[in-house]
Amino acid sequence: MSRIRFRSATPVVILAVVLAGCSGEGTEGDGPVPDLGAIPRVRSSADISDLPMDGYILGKEQYGTYLKAQRSLIRRCMSRFGFDFRAMDAVLDAGEVPDLRPDMTRYYFLIDADAAATSGYRAPERHRPVEEGDGTGEDTTPTAAERAVLVGSNAGKQVDGEQVPEGGCRGEANRETLGEGGTDSFLQLPNDRVALRARTDADERVKKVFGEWSACMEKAGYDYDDPMQANDDDKWDASKPAGQAEIQVAKADVACKQKVNVVGVWWAVQAAYEKQYIEKNAERMAEVKRTVDAVLRNSGRLVGGGA
Template sequence: MSRIRFRSASSVVVLAALLSGCSGDGDGNGGPVPDLGEIPRVRSSADIPDLPMDAYTLTKEQYQTYLKTQRSLIRQCMSRFGFDFRAMDAVLDSGEVPDLRPDKTRYYFVIDADTAAASGYRAPDRDRRVEDDDGEGEDTTPTEAERGVLVGSNAGERLGGEQVPKGGCQGEANHETLGEDGTDAFLQVPNDRVGPRSRADADERVKEVFRKWSACMKDSGYDYDDPMQANDDDRWGPAAPAGQAEIQVAKADVACKHKTNLVGVWWAVQAAYEKQYVEDNAERMADVKRTIDVVLRNSARLAGSGV
């Protein structure tokens, strides 16, 4: 069973680490408490607008195209040194490429009435397949020798008559996809938004709507301070499918979210903090946007050329 807010986080980290070896810290600080813009009325996940930082994040389809292009370029380079590069195959060939943008059906926990009635707090089957994977299968982790060529720790050395390029095969692939001056800092935007999300969760306006939701839940006979407590109730356990008790709580949860417009307020507060983050980091975010434009253009060109 999955009741995890960010299902694909581990996959994102694995791929980002493989491609760049770096990680984002996520800024939990910022400027003054921002004013809210328009608060949307949210009664289903389809009503949730995009967040400001989504404009600086690849869609799932764009990310998949980028990763496949990177894999092809790296594989071609590694083959020149006698290596069969397969480290990215498990995710790309399974169709489980992670979404770098928040999953609107899960980001603010269960919100769709039909989902609550059918499976309580359980994530869709696609999520359980990833988390229930027992890890069996071919080990495609790069060996020490392969990694030396991949990241260029032995750059300048000759192997089989070929000189390892500066930055290794990863650097060679980055040059093709990111351009001469580009960096893959755009992969860290999902981590950057952890700060605005944390500030939103601690904001008094969100806490106030949580209190309204909690009072609504009490009227239905349930005692929870916030939606996270209901989502993470130990009574639900790991067994599937959801029992009637879980389904009844989830249905009441969704009904109270709709009554209080909890998700609309929560979204609006987070949107305000994300807007503030983008403004406070305008130069960096502009660079991220430019890099994304280059990545999309080069990925499409390389994919069209048969790479």
């Protein structure tokens, strides 16, 4: 069982061949430090509320429904040009759709006392990532000719007696799933959140509570500057089950997080940055919300109707 080693939870945006072309404005590193709202008291991952951007980001099941609708529409379109499109099958048929929202049991590193006491810093077992292909050993990556029709680089030209639509088959599918005028820029938001998380981790209020946590850990006999150092300590052998030394550190880590409310402050600072981002990009975010609502409405109808 492996342990989690990361600085922030970067969502895996899969099926780049289909979703390539989504882009966003990104986040700006400058700007005023946002004021905090209420700081929740967090003793376990169950105490963590949704972050402000969650209302604009598809959940795992919603994302899966969207991808299934895209697959059906793209496959139908590609078949008109004589292509059997199966590039999305391996991930969708295996149920390996990632969650674009963070897993709050580990987003702020180890939080739950029970997990610390039983498995230290080890992450729960994850499904093996699906490799390129359709699971049968056959490579289903689109050929150059297929990709041209898929993304519309030859839009307007005739292929197999059919005219390639604007934006290719991906564009045609988007027009049905995203609604009139909708774009797939909403898929950029998880990446924008990563940038906001980096600003959060560098915020002086987070650093201050890390210092309080570090002092608490020192009293328990452990020398770490921040929770990430404890999580990533090279003494923890990821090839073996957690030993008693690791478990004792993990338990102290969680206890100190609870004592000084590390996760409550961490969450509140990130929520403030996300709220600021939403307000600063109000026009774009309103369009994202309209698109997400259209995606949920249209994808459910298309998948339910066997598009």
